[in-house]
Amino acid sequence: MIPGSFSYHSPATVEEAVGLLAELGDDARPLAGGHSLLPMMKLRLAPLEHLVDLRKIDALKGIKDEGGTLVIGAMTTQAELLASDVIAGQCPIIQETAALIADPQVRYVGTLGGNVANGDPANDMPGLMQCLDASYQLTGKGGSREVKARDFYEGAFFTALQEGEILTAVKVPVPPAGHGYAYEKLKRKIGDYATAAAAVVLTLAGGSCKSASIALTNVGETPLYAAEASAALVGSSLDKAAVDQAVSLAGAITAPASAGRGPTHYRTKMAGVMLRRAIQRAHERAAG
Known part of the structure; x- marks a missing residue:
């Protein structure tokens, strides 16, 4: 299918991008990897007059360790996360999760910012970012602000992003040395969204669990x-x-839709299965 006609904009700076979004209003949307937005446009479910492509903005790319916090540019692709020595050394659960997103073709174009910003509960990175207690840097005409990932999601496809804002960076506190981690995902086939998934990060001290963080996906x-x-x-x-x-x-807070991925009770049960597996693997890793 073919989307309706629209004007294409390719800003070179964040300031130019947010200026365009402020000027064009509700008739414009930012474009990151495009794997969520473009299919909606082709189905005529997201008719737009203006598309603001963020791919030429160098300031939105890259991975840095800033004093114990990983600062990841929103336009950093999943493939770049998988190739990063910084991520591998400091927070490998990000790579474990990225490797389970879709397929290589998607990961070469799909971005971290796009995955977390559009509010799709089926995306893998939002739950992981909650587990890691990450924050999102949001930038608009009035400047930048930070919102915790745990406070960002308000409903399916509804987030704390305000009109004219774009997500410019993801800030992840580096987990303690020796932490255990795991992301377990049940899916119907390679490349699919999760039927249910669980992220776990924990630390041990003297044979007991010193800290733990759990988040669930879809x-x-x-x-x-x-x-x-x-x-x-x-x-x-x-x-x-x-x-x-x-x-x-964990099961008590779930409310999955009963749809093609199975009835509600099955998906809640599978969330528990994924959580058990994630806790076990995280425990094994933390114990060495």
Whole structure:
């Protein structure tokens, strides 16, 4: 299918991009990788008069370690995340997750910023960013502000982005040395969205869980940070009783749609299965 006619804009700076979006208003959308927006345009579900392409803005690209915080430009692709020695050394769960997104063709063009910014609960990176307690840098005509990933998602495809703003960077606190991590994803076939997925990051001290963070993907209208489930692991030896409690608490916050990926009860059950696997692998990694 062919999208309707639109005007194409290719700004070279963030200032130029946000200026265009402010000037053009609701008739304009920013373009990152395009894997969500372009199909909607082809189906005539997102009729637009202006497309503001962000790919020529060098300031939106790159990965830096700034004093214990990874600053990742919004236009950094999934393939670039997978190739980064900085990510591999400081926060490998990002690479583990990126490797499960779609297929290589998509990962060479799809961006981190696009994956987290459009509010699709099926995307993999939003839940991971909640698990990592990341923040998003949002830039508009009035300047920049930061919003926690855990506060950014308001509903399916509804976020804290205000009119004329673009997401310019993702800031990830580097997890402690020796942390354990895992991203477990159930999908119907290679390249598919998750039926259910779970991200876990934890640390150990003296054989007990010192800290834990859990988030779930595609089992609610937004990615889900499982605060109570995370707290249930802290202080435990990650024994079966503690894991059972965490899985139960995580399942209680899910509300997946009953659709092509299975009925609600099945997807909630699979979220628990993915969480158990993620906790086990994270525990093994933390224990060395």
